[in-house]
Amino acid sequence: VKDLSRYQYELQLLAHVEDMMLSLLPDTASTIREAGYHHLTAGGSRVRARLALQAAYALGLSEQTSVAISSATEILHNASLLHDDLQDADTVRRGKEAVWQKFGKNAAVCTGDLFISASYAALACCKNERLNELVAHMHYNTEEVIVGQQADLEASDYSQQAYEKIAMMKSGPLLGLPVELCLIAAGRADSISTAQQASYEIAIAYQVTDDIQDMDQDREKGALNFTSLLVGSRDEVIAQAKVYASERARKAKRLAAELPHGSGRGLDLLAQRFVDAN
Amino acid sequence: VKDLSRYQYELQLLAHVEDMMLSLLPDTASTIREAGYHHLTAGGSRVRARLALQAAYALGLSEQTSVAISSATEILHNASLLHDDLQDADTVRRGKEAVWQKFGKNAAVCTGDLFISASYAALACCKNERLNELVAHMHYNTEEVIVGQQADLEASDYSQQAYEKIAMMKSGPLLGLPVELCLIAAGRADSISTAQQASYEIAIAYQVTDDIQDMDQDREKGALNFTSLLVGSRDEVIAQAKVYASERARKAKRLAAELPHGSGRGLDLLAQRFVDAN
Numbered sequence: 001v002k003d004l005s006r007y008q009y010e011l012q013l014l015a016h017v018e019d020m021m022l023s024l025l026p027d028t029a030s031t032i033r034e035a036g037y038h039h040l041t042a043g044g045s046r047v048r049a050r051l052a053l054q055a056a057y058a059l060g061l062s063e064q065t066s067v068a069i070s071s072a073t074e075i076l077h078n079a080s081l082l083h084d085d086l087q088d089a090d091t092v093r094r095g096k097e098a099v100w101q102k103f104g105k106n107a108a109v110c111t112g113d114l115f116i117s118a119s120y121a122a123l124a125c126c127k128n129e130r131l132n133e134l135v136a137h138m139h140y141n142t143e144e145v146i147v148g149q150q151a152d153l154e155a156s157d158y159s160q161q162a163y164e165k166i167a168m169m170k171s172g173p174l175l176g177l178p179v180e181l182c183l184i185a186a187g188r189a190d191s192i193s194t195a196q197q198a199s200y201e202i203a204i205a206y207q208v209t210d211d212i213q214d215m216d217q218d219r220e221k222g223a224l225n226f227t228s229l230l231v232g233s234r235d236e237v238i239a240q241a242k243v244y245a246s247e248r249a250r251k252a253k254r255l256a257a258e259l260p261h262g263s264g265r266g267l268d269l270l271a272q273r274f275v276d277a278n
Numbered sequence: 279v280k281d282l283s284r285y286q287y288e289l290q291l292l293a294h295v296e297d298m299m300l301s302l303l304p305d306t307a308s309t310i311r312e313a314g315y316h317h318l319t320a321g322g323s324r325v326r327a328r329l330a331l332q333a334a335y336a337l338g339l340s341e342q343t344s345v346a347i348s349s350a351t352e353i354l355h356n357a358s359l360l361h362d363d364l365q366d367a368d369t370v371r372r373g374k375e376a377v378w379q380k381f382g383k384n385a386a387v388c389t390g391d392l393f394i395s396a397s398y399a400a401l402a403c404c405k406n407e408r409l410n411e412l413v414a415h416m417h418y419n420t421e422e423v424i425v426g427q428q429a430d431l432e433a434s435d436y437s438q439q440a441y442e443k444i445a446m447m448k449s450g451p452l453l454g455l456p457v458e459l460c461l462i463a464a465g466r467a468d469s470i471s472t473a474q475q476a477s478y479e480i481a482i483a484y485q486v487t488d489d490i491q492d493m494d495q496d497r498e499k500g501a502l503n504f505t506s507l508l509v510g511s512r513d514e515v516i517a518q519a520k521v522y523a524s525e526r527a528r529k530a531k532r533l534a535a536e537l538p539h540g541s542g543r544g545l546d547l548l549a550q551r552f553v554d555a556n
Binding site for chain 1: 304306308309310311357361364365384385387388390391392394395396398399401402403404409410413414416417418420421424425427428429431432
């Protein structure tokens with residue numbers, strides 16, 4: 001019953017998060033409003049929004065602060081998707097046309113810009129005395145993602161080490177951010193580095209798992225894939241990659257378990273997806 | 279002597295602002311760091327940084343808050359330049375290659391993204407109890423600029439009214455922002471709308487003045503120019519446009535004079551440039 005009520009509470013707050021994200025679109029009729037609406041209503045599993053709500057609940061944060069952190073991290077992630085799709089020329093997102101494909105490249109740049117700014121506006125809805133720290137930390141993680149994205153766009157010759165570093169930088173900071181901001185808001189900044197390490201491990205496990213699934217497709221396109229960094233037959237490299245992803249996911253689970261008051265439960269569940277996956 | 283010491287104080291703080299902006303570039307060697315450095319060290323008159331310092335001084339804000347607001351608004355403006363140059367395919371900025379031209383389109387998107395995020399990190403260096411409001415207001419103005427930029431990129435058939443609205447939205451919010459944030463920090467949010475109106479008038483006066491200078495060039499390119507919305511001979515439309523810009527600039531001066539404790543002095547000096555200009 002306790003788990004059920006927690007789950008219901010999470011769903012209720014998730015509805016507030018959806019409302020807050022939509023409320024941050026421009027009021028007036030405009031391409032930016034349409035493009036933002038198109039993107040936000042295309043679905044998406046709201047992994048980062050849920051991670052924030054789970055950690056906020058565990059740490060006893062207020063409803064207002066929980067929704068603010070959850071919305072901020074989810075919008076920021078969606079900003080990164082808008083600009084990623086443009087830069088990678090990916091035409092489909094969540095089964096619908098990507099924003100740049102439907103509304104043009106200029107609109108995709110502008111809508112992504114709006115989302116970055118809106119993520120800080122969402123965060124500022126926190127009623128928390130540590131807003132300075134929250135903003136500074138969100139920027140720190142954003143910077144890392146941007147540097148990682150650019151490194152990925154430029155990379156040509158990957159070593160396994162370079163692959164890992166880019167996978168960590170591209171995805172880790174926005175996965176850890178929801179939990180890290182909750183830790184800051186709850187006065188537990190001492191646990192940030194543990195959350196960061198856990199999110200880096202999940203980022204690698206996620207990317208390797210994704211690569212196993214996209215293996216044949218990537219080979220056709222000549223795109224980078226983790227399995228192409230390994231030596232052996234097709235079955236051998238798949239087996240190696242699976243073991244690798246599982247090990248990183250298990251490490252993430254150990255780290256998540258160290259976070260205070262069960263605030264790493266969401267990261268643990270996420271990591272679990274990549275243990276013996278595929 | 280009082281004016282001299284005020285001017286010296288402003289120059290001293292402006293040096294801190296330059297330091298803060300550079301300190302917000304990534305520490306590690308990366309294209310983003312190079313591109314950001316290339317852009318920030320290309321000069322620029324730092325109009326918005328100075329507007330903030332002037333208003334902050336008039337309103338008695340602390341050095342730390344003055345530098346934070348000044349840096350935030352200047353970086354945000356530079357973010358808009360990075361993405362504008364990309365969208366307008368302008369190859370030169372401040373006598374140097376534009377970032378997209380030198381470092382590529384992807385790097386320009388990423389560096390502009392970093393600058394947007396960094397502007398909030400700079401603002402969060404304020405020691406001010408109204409940080410929530412400051413962040414919310416900076417986002418509000420950012421949204422307006424983004425919607426204005428997109429409207430400008432899409433516009434084909436301009437009326438004078440449409441021209442004015444776009445000129446106001448594109449430039450006004452980032453000109454008024456430095457002063458508006460200082461008013462909020464000083465507990466004078468009641469004067470925000472006056473500062474906004476003044477900045478809208480300056481935005482129009484600036485754009486019209488700019489158009490008079492670029493008149494022949496724009497006619498060759500078939501680009502929109504205010505003078506092409508007027509009826510008459512070349513000399514007649516120039517004279518009309520000058521009168522128009524002067525009237526808007528004078529209106530801005532009257533509004534700036536209403537701001538508390540002389541905090542509109544910077545806006546007044548800026549507006550003065552467009553009175554009987556060209």
